[in-house]
Amino acid sequence: MKKVMLGDEAVARGAYEYGVTFAAAYPGTPSTEILENIAQYKEIYSEWAPNEKVAVEAAIGASIAGARSLAAMKHVGLNVAADPLFTFAYTGVNGGCVIVTADDPGMHSSQNEQDNRYYAKFAKIPMLEPSDSQECKDFVGIALDISEKYDTPVLLRLTTRVAHGKGVVELGERKPVEMKPYKKDIPKYVMVPANAQKRHVVVEERLKVLEELTEKIEINRIEWGGRDIGIITSGISYLYVKEVFGDEVSVLKLGMTYPLPSKLIRKFAESVKKLYVVEELEPYIEEHVRALGIEVIGKELIPRIGELNPGIIRKAIKKEELPHVSVEVKVPGRPPMLCAGCPHRGVFYVLRKKRVPVLGDIGCYTLGAAPPLEAIDTCICMGASISGSHGFQKAIEHSGRKQKIFSVIGDSTFFHSGITGLIDIVYNKGNAVPIILDNRITAMTGHQHNPGTGKTLMGEDAPEIDIAKLSEAIGVKRVRVVNPFKLKEIEDAVDEAMNTDDTMVIIAKGPCALIPPKPQGECKIDQEKCKKCGMCLRIGCPAISKKDGIFSIDPDQCTGCTVCQQVCPFDAIECVSHRGEVK
Missing domain, CATH: 3.40.50.920 (Rossmann fold)
Structure with missing residues (x-):
């Protein structure tokens, strides 16, 4: 049987066919679809981990237990997972283990363009690079065999065009692979210096054998x-x-x-x-x-x-170019922006109005840097908003200046690597203010669940981590949960934060506009009341437009969030529910 598959789908199929028992990942383009597709195979236990480091560590644990395992991530995720990976190269495996890195040349959805092939050389582990979907499936099996035969994790490196390109894949049946028995082996698995020194010798000897393998391997x-x-x-x-x-x-x-x-x-x-x-x-x-x-x-x-x-x-x-037909098409500019009804919009509108430094993070809310909101000052990596805001705050305080610094981070990113930054603020008596934008999902990568949504990757009910209680347990003195669609609530919380020296966290809790159920209302502009001031355009909602001097709201895009109604100084915007009620 043959099937057309994405490269990511084919990796998942390879995990199924070649006996993987445990798989974990943190979602990140272009790797996300690997675990989403593995979850369809109930023979494999699969999960979203809070971050890539945890995913790899869990895969290591499954491997040591004797199971074939796989962890997947985008290229920058391997930076997060590098700590356990390098030591895993020393311990080696029990059950075979494949680490998938999906690099993003061209930075279609990434903050840098690093080449993760150097990680294999750095960590001294074998690396395979498939060229198409069939090889994506096949190379998972080859990687697992190499892993078990040579006692090493194996890096499987994809790039965006391989991960998201489609090709014909010949499907096979799942090959049952017995879990290997676990045997307590302190010199192999406990990497204290005395043991690690001996294991480094093993790594170098293994490399010599792998150099012989690479000369004769059919791929x-x-x-x-x-x-x-x-x-x-x-x-x-x-x-x-x-x-x-x-x-x-x-x-x-x-x-x-x-x-x-x-x-x-x-x-x-x-x-x-x-x-x-x-x-x-x-x-x-x-x-x-x-x-x-x-x-x-x-x-x-x-x-x-x-x-x-x-x-x-x-x-x-x-030194030649193929002739091609050039067609001039005037396409209007379409800059990226937050969706109509996005719960982040009101937060950014208020922060922009307050003219305070705001350190940003990785997610949909990075679009808060785009005009007209332009509320975000930085975007570095997952979790850097909170840690960076603390350093920013301490630096200006040390120089004798006084100014409140804010950060914005999503719920999934907070679980990924924001918690430790918040601990840093509490422990070191800082008062930078994290605003956690809890839109109830991991939105930018395609609505994956996270520890705060109450569901697992496999669709099972799960405990829902309460960010407010977690913040209080860490030692945050003031925690305010606000409705992100109510500007006054946001502004009151921001004003409170600006006027206190206590540690404070603001949680803007409201669902992503793309999460069902469908929007329950829409906003309309009363043209007789409209003074053409343009205030409604300052929130950057794609449903609001101006043409020939007339401001209007597209009913097909509007969700009835009412943020535009709240910023209009002339009460020219009316929001009506689909039941006909004025909101």
Whole structure:
């Protein structure tokens, strides 16, 4: 049986077919669909973890127990998980374990463009790179076999085009894999210095054996064509090379990219007249080839910023461009903005009005930096808003200035890495003010559950973590829960925060506009009362527009949240429920 699948779906299918028992992840594009699809296979226990570090640690525990396990994350998530990963390389596995990193060349949904292939080299663990959906499935099985045979975790590296590209996948049945018996082994699993020193020797010896494997493994192969040009490539770049050149050139396709096959590379280089490396982002393969003393052309022609495509490769190596039809279409600008009815909008409107520094975080609410709201000053990484606001506050206080600093963070991101920042504020007697935007879901990555929603990835009921009680338990003196659709509540809470030296947390609790049930009302502008002042446009709602001097609200977008009604100084906006009641 064959099926068209996303690369992420195929990874999930591979986990199913090759006997994975435990899988965990924190959602992040382009990796999210891996666990969403694994959850469909009830033979696998699967869960959303609070963050990537916890996901990997849970997968490590499952592996040591004897089960095949998998943890998945986007590229920046591996930064969070690096601590356990590096030590896991020392302990090795019991049941096979695959760590999936989905990199994002081009930064379609990410704050940086790091190349996670270097993590494999850094951690000294084998790495596989599939090029299409079929390989995504197959490589999970190969990775698990390598993991168990060589006693090591394996990094499976995807990129956005592999993760979200579709291809035909040949499906198989699930292969039952017995859990390996667990045996207490303190020298192997307890990484105190005396044991770790011995395990480091094991890691280096294992690398030598893996170097032999990479020379003969079938997923590293030469495809002979014309010998004037030879191209070494991997991942999605391999498909681009084949599209551009077909059999005109010879290709060394690398499916296992750490360790790299030095002997195979030498053999290939000696068999072609001119050698190129085609790879996205960093010169990872190219650096290795040059270190072997081989003359090669790489990043002097191939960009190291952004995604590649067949056109870029054709122009770089063949010095030609395909003719194409150019059609001029005038498309109006469509900047990203918060959805109509978003519960974050009122918070940002108030913060903007108060003209206070606001440190932001990763999520839908990052759009609070966009005009016309422009309320956010920074966006660094998950959880950095709270920790950064504390440092900001302490720095200006130490210099003798006095100003209240705020931060904004979503509910899922707070559970991910915001709690420790809040502890930092309490412990070090800070008074920066976190505003936790609890929209009851992990919204930006596609409405995944989190510890505050009351549901698990597998759809089971779960305890709902109460952020207010958690904040109080940490030691926060003032906790205010406000309705984010009521501007006066928000403003009163912000004013209170600005006038107290106590530690304080504001929780703006209101559901994402895209969570069912459907909106229960809509707002309309009374054109006779409207003074054309434009105040309604300052909230940045996509349902409100101005055309030919007339302000109007699109009923198909409006959710009846009433924020526009509250900012109108002339009572020109009326909100009516779908039952005909004036709100």
